[in-house]
Amino acid sequence: MLVILLSFTFLYILLEGRDLLHNKSWKEALLGAFIIAISMVYGIDYMRDGMALPHPGHLFEKLMPLVKAYDSFFKLPT
Amino acid sequence: MQNRISSQQLAFLLFFLLLGSSVIYVPEADAGRNAWISSILAASIGFFILAFMLRLQLMFPGISIFKIAELSLGVIPGKLLNGVFLYVVFAITILSLGDLILLLRLLFPYAPLFSLRTIVMLTAAYCLYKGVTNVARLAEVTIAFIILLLTLGFLVPVNLVEFSNLRPVFSDWLTMVGAVIYGANWPYAQIAVLVLLLPMVTDLEKGYFKAVTWFIIAAGILTLRTLLVLAVLGPEMTLINAFPLYQVFRLAEVQTFQRIELFFFALWFTTVYMQVLIYYLGFTIGLKELFGLKNYRSIILPAGLLVVVMSIYIISSDMYFLQVLTPASIPHDLPLNLLYPIIIFAAASISYKKVKSKLEPSPSSNTAEQTM
Numbered sequence: 470m471l472v473i474l475l476s477f478t479f480l481y482i483l484l485e486g487r488d489l490l491h492n493k494s495w496k497e498a499l500l501g502a503f504i505i506a507i508s509m510v511y512g513i514d515y516m517r518d519g520m521a522l523p524h525p526g527h528l529f530e531k532l533m534p535l536v537k538a539y540d541s542f543f544k545l546p547t
Numbered sequence: 548m549q550n551r552i553s554s555q556q557l558a559f560l561l562f563f564l565l566l567g568s569s570v571i572y573v574p575e576a577d578a579g580r581n582a583w584i585s586s587i588l589a590a591s592i593g594f595f596i597l598a599f600m601l602r603l604q605l606m607f608p609g610i611s612i613f614k615i616a617e618l619s620l621g622v623i624p625g626k627l628l629n630g631v632f633l634y635v636v637f638a639i640t641i642l643s644l645g646d647l648i649l650l651l652r653l654l655f656p657y658a659p660l661f662s663l664r665t666i667v668m669l670t671a672a673y674c675l676y677k678g679v680t681n682v683a684r685l686a687e688v689t690i691a692f693i694i695l696l697l698t699l700g701f702l703v704p705v706n707l708v709e710f711s712n713l714r715p716v717f718s719d720w721l722t723m724v725g726a727v728i729y730g731a732n733w734p735y736a737q738i739a740v741l742v743l744l745l746p747m748v749t750d751l752e753k754g755y756f757k758a759v760t761w762f763i764i765a766a767g768i769l770t771l772r773t774l775l776v777l778a779v780l781g782p783e784m785t786l787i788n789a790f791p792l793y794q795v796f797r798l799a800e801v802q803t804f805q806r807i808e809l810f811f812f813a814l815w816f817t818t819v820y821m822q823v824l825i826y827y828l829g830f831t832i833g834l835k836e837l838f839g840l841k842n843y844r845s846i847i848l849p850a851g852l853l854v855v856v857m858s859i860y861i862i863s864s865d866m867y868f869l870q871v872l873t874p875a876s877i878p879h880d881l882p883l884n885l886l887y888p889i890i891i892f893a894a895a896s897i898s899y900k901k902v903k904s905k906l907e908p909s910p911s912s913n914t915a916e917q918t919m
Contacts, residue, residue, distance in 0.1 A: 477852035497845040504849035529875035543725025545577040
């Protein structure tokens with residue numbers, strides 16, 4: 470995971486850093502940095518086996534009773 | 548970076564998106580013998596979505612749906628709705644990547660998941676760096692190869708077909724109707740992402756029927772796939788197999804050739820990869836439109852990194868992916884994919900004149916001087 474985070478970040482700085490600074494595209498740079506920061510936070514949480522962050526999969530889990538009710542109503546095999 | 552595509556290229560992208568990862572599965576398998584009827588009914592829902600998307604874009608040629616949403620609903624409600632739609636696009640990108648990795652694990656069972664995901668997303672990022680036009684050209688270049696493989700694919704297992712597996716027809720209409728939602732969600736409703744590419748189509752007014760034609764062709768192919776799988780495997784085996792079409796090819800025999808299914812792996816890999824690519828492209832274009840950036844190039848890699856990291860974080864195992872994420876994606880994705888184009892279309896139709904006046908350039912202040 471660390472390799473993924475570092476390689477993507479390094480590639481981003483290599484390919485886009487110069488153009489962003491030269492063109493003073495601060496909005497693009499800020500958004501890119503923000504997205505990378507979120508990825509870093511989730512990546513580090515994954516590496517530490519932590520579950521401190523909101524897990525998007527939990528939303529899917531909360532929707533499973535609806536799926537089961539639908540399958541039950543239409544007699545679909547679960 | 549080129550960002551213009553023709554209506555024919557859009558039609559090919561739509562074709563790849565429909566075939567995508569669903570060609571190797573049978574999403575409507577729960578309907579049993581009548582899954583092919585569920586497939587046809589699901590296609591009609593997808594056609595409905597396509598019609599709204601095209602009609603909306605024809606009303607406002609070249610204008611992004613995100614902008615239309617903000618002008619017709621108001622800036623804040625429009626941005627909120629756009630943000631939620633973009634979140635669904637992001638979620639489907641992760642699920643599509645999960646589908647591709649699941650498929651690749653058939654060939655590379657011991658390959659680290661981290662490596663596979665990174666390789667796929669980096670190559671997709673490279674394609675995106677080349678521009679939307681080149682992504683569309685990639686679809687044009689590979690379409691003939693895919694059609695050839697599909698034709699061969701339907702002919703090879705013909706001797707294994709048993710039509711008795713399809714009878715009786717309309718035996719269980721309740722499960723048939725219930726399974727329509729599975730097919731409608733995947734793949735038909737997932738075409739909603741193409742609404743982000745429609746402003747780039749140069750000749751949509753004259754060529755929109757090409758998208759309709761290729762939609763019908765893709766729907767026909769998917770229905771034929773369902774019929775073939777049911778006729779060869781039967782309804783019970785179709786349901787329990789993770790990759791029913793793959794299983795059909797494993798059973799097929801052609802002379803002394805072995806492992807024919809690997810020959811068709813190129814077909815599945817290409818269609819699933821194109822689906823991942825189109826969704827990745829849609830996600831980056833959506834980010835660009837939502838935040839008002841000049842172009843999406845600078846956020847290709849950050850978006851790719853986010854997709855890779857979140858797919859590793861969310862998809863903890865194949866079982867979790869197949870048993871939780873895939874079925875729960877129906878209530879998660881289908882409502883918004885279905886309703887987003889409809890809501891924007893309705894709002895834009897009601898406030899058509901207001902939106903049109905805001906989009907038209909203001910008259911020049913020098914006209915009085917020019918007439919003198």
